[in-house]
Amino acid sequence: MRSLKAMAQTDGLLLLVAIIWGFAFVAQRNGMEAIGPFAFGAARFALGALSLIPLLILQRKREARKGVPSPRLSFRQRSLWALGAGTVLFVAASLQQVGLVHTTAGNAGFITCLYVVLVPLAGRFLGRPAGFHIWLGAGLALGGLYILSIGTGLKLAPGDSLELLGAFFWTLHILIIAHVGARIDTLELSIGQFATCATLSFFAALAREPHAFRGLPAAGLPILYGGLLSVGVAYTLQIVAQRRAHPAHASIILSMEALFAAVGGVLLLHEPLSLRLILGGGLMLAGMAASQLAPKKAA
Secondary structure, three states: OOOHHHHHHHHHHHHHHHHHHHHHHHHHHHHOOOOOHHHHHHHHHHHHHHHHHHHHHHHHHHHHHHOOOOOOOOHHHHHHHHHHHHHHHHHHHHHHHHHHHOOOHHHHHHHHOOHHHHHHHHHHHOOOOOOHHHHHHHHHHHHHHHHHHOOOOOOOOOOHHHHHHHHHHHHHHHHHHHHHOOOOOHHHHHHHHHHHHHHHHHHHHHHHOOOOOOOOOOOHHHHHHHHHHHHHHHHHHHHHHHOOOOHHHHHHHHOOHHHHHHHHHHHHOOOOOOHHHHHHHHHHHHHHHHOOOOOOOOO
16 A cells, blocks of 8 residues: 555646646647647657756666666567657647647547546556546546536537547557556656657658748747656656556546646636636546545555
8 A cells, every 4th residue: 555645745746747738738829829730749859858868868877886777678678668658649649739720629628638537447448447436536527627628518529539539549648658657767768758759740740741840949938848848847757656656546637737727828828717717627626636535556
């Protein structure tokens, strides 16, 4: 059983990830005014990978001095897992961005965060069933997401099918990190998946976006936030936190990125503070609390 202190540390890391990702939505919307989605993805994931390389070099030097044992998986296995995680991340992010062109931001946010239900459902079939408290928390979080993102009613748009397909890939990414995160060095896995995602995004930008990188200077600040914080820091902290968290519980806290995206809109884009935001956010917080009602074993 995990101690209360360990649970609080893990949940704190996951909540920090959700905060960074939520505010990244504001930066991403600003960046898309100057550069296409694939070019934006290529730039931010490349920056995220490059920002972690010096840390990996320093870590390797410390490990060599202390005689740290070799990793549990071979270099080939580690490379394949990083390649797989990066490919899934690229597909999920691309479906989200392309779908967003043909649907509303509310629909996209709600459908994407359906992973809050898909993760425990997939875990049931993969031999990692979630308890009642997890399902209760997921249900409350989903209700909060609906109020927060949709409000008066879900009106299906052409891009919603892409967002739904993307939700399955976000679910798969969470499950991959839960499965392999404790068996591969965090920085190594992060750099590998970011480099893969950046490379695939680069070639997609060249193929799909005319003059793909012409607006790069104008999108500089959003790319810096997206690359250093949203990618370099947040995705790496996700790996660290998911080493000790049940993937279904992690998905509940990570889904709060939708809440913090709305908060970011209020604080940074001067959007109105609505009753919908308060009610939806309250339900999501209740869902996070409900998922803690019973002690959970370490992942």
